[in-house]
Structures are given as structure tokens and as C-alpha cells.
Amino acid sequence: MTRIAVLGAGKIGESLLSGLLDAGRSPQDLMFTERYPQRAAELAKKYDIEHVDVIGALQRADVVVIAVKPQDIEPLLDEMAPELPPGKLVVSMCAGLPTALFERRLPAGTAVVRVMPNTPMLVGEAMSAISGGSHAQDSDLDLVEELLGSVGKVVRLPESQQDAVTALSGSGPAYFFYLVEAMIDAGILLGIPRATAAELIVQSAVGAAAMLREGGGHPVMLREAVTSPAGTTIAGIRELEKHGVRAALIDAIEAARDRSVELGRQHEAG
Ligand SMILES: NC(=O)C1=CN([C@@H]2O[C@H](COP(=O)(O)OP(=O)(O)OC[C@H]3O[C@@H](n4cnc5c(N)ncnc54)[C@H](OP(=O)(O)O)[C@@H]3O)[C@@H](O)[C@H]2O)C=CC1
């Protein structure tokens, strides 16, 4: 079985480990590194997975998944570079960081796959986009697709689109959570108890998501079907349009894309 080491078991690293276990992968095939001993001990106990140091991870794993924040990448690459044995596949989940950075800093010829996942990986519903670096073979992409396919959907895209993908599906769940939060607040304003408002809105979100995915409908048609002539929905839509919510979302996603580009540029000289 392929052995996988996750370097940095924070939110996304833990989501991956948990998702892979839920998908049936053996704990013996998984390992992780983590900075704080207390968190490492908690994770090792919770998932029955071994906590290792970076050198142990590089020696024992076939696939090394980097899930530290982009701001923490430089010291980790310094630690990895002299120790990475040939033939290991490096998978980066770091927003903004190009495969070229890893290729430049790790031993010549290292195969690197850049992935932009998202946190619904925790419940087996991730959206991951993958792109191979210049030494990644089709078999490397196949392997990463198989791994991430067990915790959600996977698409292969050119690396030039990864900053946009980061803004759309990487950050996307946060924007849905933000909308849900705002709608629950509206329920509070209208006098509905918080727990009831949350139940109404969360189930509406789940139902809408199921219609989008399983009903095969176009979002415009689905929205039109809710919007009755002289009804309630159009009264609300008019307010959304007045407040520029559509433009705000487009601007938000463009800003997130720009920030991803900027994160990559910060490491250009590295
Ligand atoms: N959160 C998300 O929704 C998504 C995140 N990503 C990407 O995933 C990566 C991780 O993000 P996220 O999980 O949110 O961040 P977190 O801060 O939650 O996780 C990163 C973890 O790595 C640890 N760490 C840092 N350096 C090292 C090191 N040298 N060795 C071992 N562990 C280390 C951190 O420890 P410490 O607590 O001490 O900093 C932290 O626990 C980022 O690059 C991000 O861009 C991609 C898609 C979605």
C-alpha cells in the first residue's frame, strides 16, 4: 500500500488524514509531522496514526504531502532538501506556491504535484484541483487523483489556473459559511430562535446544494423556480441587487485570486 506522510497536520492536514481513514485507508499507511507536541499527541491518539519527524516522514513515506501555511514553507524546505530520498512524490497543498518553488529547492528531478483542496474533505466532499510540475508523470497524477478521489471530487487543471481555483473552491466554503451565518442573523432579527434559524438555513443550503448537483439544473433556472411573480423572493432579490451582492462576490473572489498570486511571488527569490 502507498504510505502517505502529511507534513503539518493543521486544519487541512487533519482533514486529509481523517478523510483517508474514513475512506478505508489503514492507519499504518499514514503518518504526520506537527510542531507542537501536545497537538501531535492528541492527533496520534484520536486517529491511531504515528507522529514522526520530518526525516522519518521523508524516509518512510512514498508520498509526502505538504500542508503547512505558505508563510512556513521556507524552513520546511530547508529541512527537507538535504534529506529527501529519490523517487518520493511531493504533493503541495499550499495556496499560491508554484511547483517551480519546490523543484528549485528540492533535489533535482523531484516530482511535485500542486493541489488545491478544501475543508469539506473532512466529510468526504472535497473539491480538489491538481496540476503536475515539470517532473511529475501521468502515473503521479493518477496516484494523487486516486488518493484525493477517496475524499471528494478531483479535477486536473493547468497550473496557470491554480490561483483562480484557490479563490473559487479553496476559499469557496468560507463564502458559503459566511452567507449561512448572515442568513441565520436575519432569522434572529425576525424573531426566530438561533437554533431554529440555523436548522432552517442549514437544511435549505443542503437542499439547494443537492438540487445543484443531483438535479442537474442551472442555478439561474433553479432560482427562477423559487421567484414567484409579485412574490416574496423577488422582493429580497431586489435588495441583493441594490446592495451589489453579485459584484461584491465577484470582487471577493478576484481579491482572493490576487492574494494567491501574491503568496507565490513572496517566495520567488527563495
Ligand atoms: N484551510 C483551508 O481551507 C485550506 C488550506 N489550504 C492550504 O493548506 C495549508 C495548511 O492550511 P491550514 O491547514 O489551514 O493551516 P494550519 O495552520 O491549520 O495548519 C498548518 C499546520 O502545520 C504546522 N506546521 C508549520 N510548520 C511546520 C513544520 N515545519 N513541521 C510540522 N508542522 C508544521 C502548523 O503548526 P503551528 O500551529 O505551530 O503553526 C499547523 O499545525 C496552507 O498552505 C493553506 O494554504 C488549502 C486549501 C484549503
Ligand SMILES: O=C(O)[C@@H]1CCC=N1
Ligand atoms: O485562506 C487561505 O489562504 C486558504 C487557502 C484556500 C483556503 N484557505
